[in-house]
Amino acid sequence: xxxxxxxxxxxxxxxxxxxxxGNAGMxxxxxxxxxxxxxxxxxxxxxxxxxxxxxxKPESILKHGEIPIDDLTTVKDDILAATMYYSASIISGIAxxxxxxxxxxxxxxxxxxxxxxxxxxxxHVLEPVLNCPLCRFHE
Numbered sequence: 001x002x003x004x005x006x007x008x009x010x011x012x013x014x015x016x017x018x019x020x021x022g023n024a025g026m027x028x029x030x031x032x033x034x035x036x037x038x039x040x041x042x043x044x045x046x047x048x049x050x051x052x053x054x055x056x057k058p059e060s061i062l063k064h065g066e067i068p069i070d071d072l073t074t075v076k077d078d079i080l081a082a083t084m085y086y087s088a089s090i091i092s093g094i095a096x097x098x099x100x101x102x103x104x105x106x107x108x109x110x111x112x113x114x115x116x117x118x119x120x121x122x123x124h125v126l127e128p129v130l131n132c133p134l135c136r137f138h139e
Contacts, residue, residue: 006058015092017083017087022087024113027114035110036126043129091114094112111123
C-alpha cells in the first residue's frame with residue numbers, strides 16, 4: 001500500500017495497536033511530498049525477500065495484477081494479534097483527527113506513539129532515511 005501511495009503521490013496514514021499487551025498504538029504518516037515513507041519509519045522493506053524488492057518499488061507496484069502477500073517475507077508470524085477495544089478506538093480516533101488536520105492544511109507529525117498503560121502520547125516529525133530502498137527520497 002505504501003508503494004502504491006508513493007507511486008500515485010497520495011499521502012498515507014497507517015494506524016495500529018500493540019499485539020502483545022493491547023495497551024499501545026501508533027499512527028504513521030507517509031507524506032507524498034518528500035517526507036519519509038513508510039519504510040523510512042518502520043524499515044519494513046528489510047523483511048521482504050530479495051526477489052520481491054523490485055516488485056514492490058513505487059515505479060513497478062501498479063503494474064502487477066496481484067501481490068503474493070503470503071510469499072513476500074521469510075517471517076511467518078503465528079502469534080494471534082490481540083488488542084483492547086479501547087486502544088483500537090483511541091488510536092483510530094487519533095488517526096482520523098490527523099487526517100482531518102491534513103485535509104485542512106495543518107501540518108501533522110510522521111509518527112505518533114500512544115502508551116495507554118503509562119498515559120503518554122509522543123509525536124515525532126522525522127526525516128527520510130538516507131538510501132531508503134523504497135523511496136530514495138521520492139526520486
